[in-house]
Amino acid sequence: MRLKDIKKNNRINVISAILKHDALSRIEIAHETNLSPSTVSGLVSGLIDEGYLVETGARAATAGRSRVALAVNKDLGSIAVVEISRTQVRLALFDVALGELDSVVLSHDYASGNDLFALILAGISALANKEGQPKLLGMGLLFQRDMDASEFNVMYSTGISSANIPLATALFTQLRIPVIEEYTQDYTAARALERMKEDQTSGAYISLGADVLASVVVKGAPVHLKSGAFANLAPLLEGMSVSCDADAETAEVIPHDAAHVSVTPERLAYVVSVLCTLFPLDMVVFSGPQETMTERFIAATEGALHRCLNGAQAPWLEWLHLNGSGSLSATCADHVRRTILLQE
Amino acid sequence: MLQGSLIILAFVVIAALMMTKKIPTLLALPLMAVVICIIAGVPAVGQDAEGTEIGWLSAVVESGTVRMGSAIMAVIFGAWLGQLMNKTGVTETIIKKSAELGGDRPLVVTLIMVVACAILFTTLSGLGSIIMVGSIVLPILISVGVPAMSAACIFLMAFTTGLTFNIANWTTFSSIFSVDVATIQSFEIYMLIATFIATLVLVFVEFKRNGVKFAFSAPVENAQPTKQLTGVRGGLAMLSPIVSIILVAAFKVPVCPAFMAGIIWILVFTATNFQKSMNLMVKTCYDGITDGGPAIILMIGIGILYLAVTHPMVTEVLNPFLLAVIPADRIMFTVFFAVLAPLSLYRGPMNLFGLGSGIAALVMGLGTVPPLAVMGAFLSAERIQGCGDPTNTQNVWTANFVEVDVNGITKRLLPYLWAIAIIGVVLSTVLYF
Structure with a gap:
C-alpha cells in the first residue's frame, strides 16, 4: 500500500471513530484506532485546518492534563434528506452534526419523475441556498419501503433526443453532490x-x-x-x-x-x-x-x-x-454524512 | 413527378420540424413513413395479386414495428449486461484501477482513460452509463491538468472509439443494411482503427495546445474504488466487457447468446450470495430495458420508415429523383458522401439513427451503386453523428458536467470526425465499389 493510501486510510479511521462516538479526545482516538498518539495528533491537526473537525472544549482532566474533545465541525456544510412517500414529499436539512436546520413539505401528494425532480430542486433552492445556510454537501433520497427508485426516473431531454435516468443521477448531475438512495425498510x-x-x-x-x-x-x-x-x-x-x-x-x-x-x-x-x-x-x-x-x-x-x-x-x-419519519431522516443524513466524510 | 416532389417536400418539412425540436424523432419517423406511403398512393389496406399484404397499415406500420426485432433484442441484452457492469462495480473498478495504473503522469493517465472508456463502451450504452463513467473519468482528467473542454472532447472520442465495437450497434446496422453482422464487423474494424488514431491525435494536439506538460506530476483525486473488486475473481470480472465481443468477433457466436454469456460471466465472478445475485440479475434486466427504451422506440420508427421507403410503390416514385442525385461513378460517389457526411449532425439526412436509415435503404435499392459501398459511406458519416452531434444526450450531459458549450465541443471535434468519415468513405469505395 502506498504512503498516500495509508494516510488516507488513517484519516478515514480517525473520522470514523469520531462519528461513532460523537466526540473523542486525541488519546481516545488513538486507543480507538490503534494509531500512535503522534500520528493521531498530526492527522487531527490537518483535519482541523481543513475544517472537518473542531475542538469542542475541555472534556476531562486526567493526570493534570485536560483532554480536549474533538467533534465533526457542524458548520462544515449541510445535508439534505428528501423523504418520498405515496402521500407526501418532505425535504429536511441537517448540519454535519445531524442537527435539523430546516424542513419543508414539498408536496402533499405523490410526485414522481420530472415533477419530483423540479420540486426537489426548488426546495433545495429555497432552503439550502438561503443566506447564511452552510454549503450543501450531499443528499439522501429516502423512499417509502414499497417503492422502487425506477418509479422516479427523470427524462433527460435535449429537445431532439432524450433518455431516462434515475432521480439520484439527475440530482447528482444538477447539484454535483453525492446523492444516495435508501429505503425506510x-x-x-x-x-x-x-x-x-x-x-x-x-x-x-x-x-x-x-x-x-x-x-x-x-x-x-x-x-x-x-x-x-x-x-x-x-x-x-x-x-x-x-x-x-x-x-x-x-x-x-x-x-x-x-x-x-x-x-x-x-x-x-x-x-x-x-x-x-x-x-x-x-x-x-x-x-x-x-x-x-x-x-x-x-x-x-x-x-x-x-x-x-x-x-x-x-x-x-x-x-x-414507521410514520415517525424524523429519526429516519436523521439516520439517512448520517449515512450521507459517512459517505461524504469517509468517501465510502 | 408531382408525387416525388411532394415526398421530398414532406421529407424536408418533417426533417425541419424534427431539427427545430417541434416533434421528437420517435414521432417523426413513423409520421414520415405514413406520409410517404399516402403520397405514393399506397393503400391503407390491400393485397397484391398473390395475396400478399401491400397496404401501409399492415406492410409498413405493423411489419415495421418488428423489422428491427433482432436489433431491439441486442439493445436489451446489451443494456442488461451494461447495468450489471455498473451495479457490480466492474465499471467503476476498471476506471479507477486504470487511473491508478497511470500514476501521476497526465499523458499516461489520459491515454489509459481513453483505452478504459473505449473498452467499457463496447458494452455499455445509454445516458446512465455515460454519466456513470463520465462523472469519474472527467474529474480525473481535469485533476491531472487537462482543461475542461479538452477533457470533454477526449472523453467523447474515447466513447465513440468503443462504440465502434459495440456489438448491439452492429446488430442495428446489420438490420438497417440487411447484411450479416460479420460484414458490419469487417468494416467497423477499419473505423475502430481510424477513430482510435484520431483520438490519439486529439489528445496530443490538446496537450500541445494547452501546454499540459507531458510529464507533469499531478495528484489523481478520488481514485479509491468504492466497490472493490479484487483478486482473481475481480480480475476475471473486469474482463466482462470483452467477453461478448470476443465471442461474436472471434467465435461467430450470435449477439444475444454472446451477451447472455457475458451476463453469466459477470454474475459468476462477482456473486457473493446466490439469492442476491438472482435479485440483481432480475433488477438489472428491468433497469436495462429502461436504459434501452429510447433506442428501442427509435428502432421501431426506423423499421417502419425502412419498410415505407422500400415499398415498391414508393421506390417507383422516388427512384427517378435518386438516380438523378446519387452519383454512380466511384470518384463522384466518394466526393458526394465525403462532403455530405456532416449532414448526419442535428439529426440530418445522413443520420443512421433517423432519416438516414430510410435514405440508405433507398440508395441501396437503386442498384446503381454497390450496397456495401453505401453501407460504408453511411457508417462513416455515423462517426460524426455519434460523437459530435450537439443534440445527443451524451454531448449535452458532458458539456453541462464540465461547464463548456456543447456547440464548442462539436466545433472542436468536427475536423477529426470529418477526417475519419472521409477515410471511411474512401475505404468503402476502395473495398466495395
Missing part, C-alpha cells in the same frame, strides 16, 4: 439489528408490510437464513391454518392490500413462538405503519404470544411505528 431493520449486535443480545426483527420479513441475531451475531439475512414469512402466515388457540382468533387483523400481507395477531404470535423454540430470543422488534399496527393489534398479539408459549418466558416485544 433498511433503516428500521438496521437500527433494530445494530442495537442487538451492540448489546450482544439475541433477538428477532420482524417487518410487517407488503412482505413479512424476519431477521434473527443470536448473541450479537446475525443468523444466516436460507434466503440470506432476511426470511419472508408472508407465505407461511398466509397459508397457516393452525393457531395456538382457535377460539381466540381475533378480529383485529392487518387487512390485506397491495401494501400489506393479511396478518392476524394469532398467526403472528404463533410464528414468533416457533422462532422462540428455534432461537434463544431475548427480544422481538416489530416494525410497521402506525395505522395498521394499532394498539389493539399489539395487545392481541402479546396476549396470543403468551398463550402460544404456554407459560414459558416470553421475549421482550418492541413495536416500531
